[in-house]
Amino acid sequence: MKHTLSILVENRFGVLARVAGLFSARGYNIDSLAVSETQDPTVSRMTVVVNAGDEKILEQIKKQLNKLIDVITVTDFTKREYIERELVFLKITVDKKGFPKLRKVLDRAGADLLEKREGYVIAELVADQEHIKDFLGELECYKVQELVRTGRIAIAK
Amino acid sequence: MAIMTGAQILIESLLKEGVDVMFGYPGGVVLPIFDVLYDSKLKLTLTRHEQGAAHAADGYARATGKVGVCLSTSGPGATNLVTGIANAYMDSIPMVAITGQVKTFLIGNDAFQESDVTGITRSITKHNYLVKDIKDLAMIIREAFYIASTGRPGPVVIDLPVDVQTAKTEFIWPQKVSIRSYQPTVEGHLGQIKKAAKMLEKAEKPVLYIGGGVITAGAAQEVLSLAEKAKIPVTMTFMGLGAFPATHALSLGMLGMHGTAYANHAIMESDLILAVGARFDDRVTGRIDAFAPHAKIIHIDIDPTSISKNIRVDVPIVGDAKKTLKDILEYMKKAPDTTRWLQTIEQWKKQYPLVYQKDDKLRPQYIIEKINELTRGDAIITTEVGQNQMWSCLWYKHIKPRHWISSGGLGTMGFGFPAAIGAQMGCPGKLVIDIAGDGSIQMNIQEMATAVNNKLPVKIVILNNGYLGMVRQWQELFYKRRYSSTTLKNPDFVKLAEAYGAVGMRIAKKEDVEPALKKAFATDNVVVMDFIIEPEENVFPMVPAGEALNRMLGGMA
Numbered sequence: 001m002k003h004t005l006s007i008l009v010e011n012r013f014g015v016l017a018r019v020a021g022l023f024s025a026r027g028y029n030i031d032s033l034a035v036s037e038t039q040d041p042t043v044s045r046m047t048v049v050v051n052a053g054d055e056k057i058l059e060q061i062k063k064q065l066n067k068l069i070d071v072i073t074v075t076d077f078t079k080r081e082y083i084e085r086e087l088v089f090l091k092i093t094v095d096k097k098g099f100p101k102l103r104k105v106l107d108r109a110g111a112d113l114l115e116k117r118e119g120y121v122i123a124e125l126v127a128d129q130e131h132i133k134d135f136l137g138e139l140e141c142y143k144v145q146e147l148v149r150t151g152r153i154a155i156a157k
Numbered sequence: 158m159a160i161m162t163g164a165q166i167l168i169e170s171l172l173k174e175g176v177d178v179m180f181g182y183p184g185g186v187v188l189p190i191f192d193v194l195y196d197s198k199l200k201l202t203l204t205r206h207e208q209g210a211a212h213a214a215d216g217y218a219r220a221t222g223k224v225g226v227c228l229s230t231s232g233p234g235a236t237n238l239v240t241g242i243a244n245a246y247m248d249s250i251p252m253v254a255i256t257g258q259v260k261t262f263l264i265g266n267d268a269f270q271e272s273d274v275t276g277i278t279r280s281i282t283k284h285n286y287l288v289k290d291i292k293d294l295a296m297i298i299r300e301a302f303y304i305a306s307t308g309r310p311g312p313v314v315i316d317l318p319v320d321v322q323t324a325k326t327e328f329i330w331p332q333k334v335s336i337r338s339y340q341p342t343v344e345g346h347l348g349q350i351k352k353a354a355k356m357l358e359k360a361e362k363p364v365l366y367i368g369g370g371v372i373t374a375g376a377a378q379e380v381l382s383l384a385e386k387a388k389i390p391v392t393m394t395f396m397g398l399g400a401f402p403a404t405h406a407l408s409l410g411m412l413g414m415h416g417t418a419y420a421n422h423a424i425m426e427s428d429l430i431l432a433v434g435a436r437f438d439d440r441v442t443g444r445i446d447a448f449a450p451h452a453k454i455i456h457i458d459i460d461p462t463s464i465s466k467n468i469r470v471d472v473p474i475v476g477d478a479k480k481t482l483k484d485i486l487e488y489m490k491k492a493p494d495t496t497r498w499l500q501t502i503e504q505w506k507k508q509y510p511l512v513y514q515k516d517d518k519l520r521p522q523y524i525i526e527k528i529n530e531l532t533r534g535d536a537i538i539t540t541e542v543g544q545n546q547m548w549s550c551l552w553y554k555h556i557k558p559r560h561w562i563s564s565g566g567l568g569t570m571g572f573g574f575p576a577a578i579g580a581q582m583g584c585p586g587k588l589v590i591d592i593a594g595d596g597s598i599q600m601n602i603q604e605m606a607t608a609v610n611n612k613l614p615v616k617i618v619i620l621n622n623g624y625l626g627m628v629r630q631w632q633e634l635f636y637k638r639r640y641s642s643t644t645l646k647n648p649d650f651v652k653l654a655e656a657y658g659a660v661g662m663r664i665a666k667k668e669d670v671e672p673a674l675k676k677a678f679a680t681d682n683v684v685v686m687d688f689i690i691e692p693e694e695n696v697f698p699m700v701p702a703g704e705a706l707n708r709m710l711g712g713m714a
Binding site: 009010013014017018021025060063064066067069070071072 | 275276279280283284287304336337338339460461462466
């Protein structure tokens with residue numbers, strides 16, 4: 001089961017390595033990670049999405065995260081009401097002839113067109129996981145040169 | 158305004174923290190610190206290896222309850238501390254390890270004697286610091302001692318670049334320390350405490366299962382009060398030895414892989430286990446799914462990560478052991494009726510006593526019994542790791558906290574001797590004995606020079622069987638006696654002792670044990686006693702790894 005953890009930490013060097021270390025030491029891959037300052041510049045928020053093979057192990061990881069000196073709070077959003085979003089950049093190969101059709105796909109998904117260049121466009125989508133997945137599905141017939149994702153961020157309702 | 162260098166601030170801060178003993182080894186990037194130490198009232202004990210310094214700081218901390226401090230240079234100095242830091246981490250020992258680091262602008266450049274110390278020690282420290290600004294130094298030291306010694310204690314590393322040591326700033330000692338993200342829970346949850354008290358009142362076959370946390374919290378008296386008030390038998394983990402007197406009628410001795418048969422049977426038959434400052438380690442539980450099948454479990458621990466980690470707990474209580482036990486005692490209105498339970502246990506004690514073959518041969522259990530007899534349980538016993546250690550658990554009667562110093566979680570061979578040196582520094586005038594094997598004593602034997610030069614009259618008892626005994630025992634039992642790399646051809650330990658300026662003795666006969674021990678204990682010097690013991694003596698009882706606790710070898714099940 002996928003878990004979205006929101007971790008408030010002291011905004012200083014080394015903290016990310018400590019947090020990541022608790023996952024990597026157990027051979028757990030972090031699916032997505034977003035880190036940034038909060039309204040308080042001494043505090044950062046890490047949003048970590050991880051696929052827990054074993055819920056008991058994840059429970060232990062959460063306790064150990066809490067135990068890290070630089071970690072202020074750990075919240076698991078999984079069983080709570082929350083909003084999540086991710087920003088996606090795409091560089092898509094398209095010629096003049098194909099562009100109007102692509103434009104429609106982008107519009108339908110609510111994606112923005114940021115750049116239109118010779119032979120390709122750059123688009124942006126801010127959405128939740130389901131929409132992003134659907135959107136990428138619709139683009140399957142196009143050649144996506146590059147896909148850049150920010151990693152998920154989440155906020156409790 | 159006191160303007161000081163980083164090195165001066167370090168030493169001044171250590172003095173402010175009440176440090177009077179530290180162990181270490183000099184090197185290139187800690188020269189500024191050693192220069193300050195040259196005429197400081199804070200004296201550093203020079204070991205012969207950084208690993209010795211870390212273990213000595215650890216032994217000092219275990220014997221005194223204070224924070225142990227060690228100091229090394231960067232690179233190899235720091236990596237040599239690593240085993241000692243990991244050892245302290247596994248056994249929750251308060252320690253501050255200070256490592257020199259290359260100049261801040263060289264960090265990450267593969268400079269001479271550079272290693273990424275905060276990276277290397279991240280998973281074996283409670284916390285670590287790289288000091289990049291001299292203005293942070295005093296506060297970091299204050300925090301390091303606070304973190305190391307509070308909550309569940311542990312080692313903290315301070316990595317201090319040489320240019321920070323030589324930089325200058327005003328020395329301001331922080332009046333208080335408070336870390337918003339670190340606030341250990343001391344008060345146990347009242348509802349849970351009342352529930353625990355109720356369960357104890359109704360229990361028919363209760364067992365108190367106590368660990369090192371009882372010693373850390375200074376809760377031995379509370380354990381004794383509870384055990385006596387409620388007539389509950391007490392079993393100790395390896396780390397908990399000494400927290401409850403082994404000579405007490407309610408003592409079951411140690412439980413687990415090499416525990417007593419009656420402790421293991423009691424756990425397996427009990428209906429209520431009150432675990433205090435113990436962590437259900439795999440050496441204690443044996444096969445997890447077969448552990449204590451009939452018991453409800455109450456678990457008191459200051460560290461929430463220890464609760465329900467290996468074993469599902471019915472009533473978790475996060476809090477200080479001393480405080481929580483006091484509260485439970487207060488809320489427990491009546492003692493349970495354990496008369497029949499104690500009779501059953503008496504039966505087990507008669508049926509499955511600890512035994513060894515009593516004949517003319519020189520057996521290690523006999524030597525330890527004699528040590529116990531002569532010291533009346535009042536010596537500080539350190540051990541190495543392996544058979545020497547397990548025999549010392551079983552055959553020495555541990556009656557006081559902080560008198561048993563041995564590497565539990567990490568199982569570090571070479572720990573006992575430097576730890577004995579640290580304990581002796583902390584407790585001058587006390588008899589300190591390292592019970593060693595012929596294998597592990599050679600892992601830090603260079604510290605003979607430290608002990609002799611500093612007049613630390615540690616006594617070393619080598620139980621010499623010419624084998625790496627515990628591994629040999631496993632090879633005998635589980636690998637068809639194929640003794641792969643466990644036969645040792647040893648140096649002459651008597652001559653070796655003499656070469657270092659210590660006293661050496663060789664004892665090969667049973668009747669010579671007592672006179673030799675008496676003579677050694679009366680000698681005001683380091684004494685190495687080389688006891689040539691029965692080579693293939695085994696540690697029993699024994700629960701094979703992965704078996705249920707009551708499946709003991711040695712005719713005990």
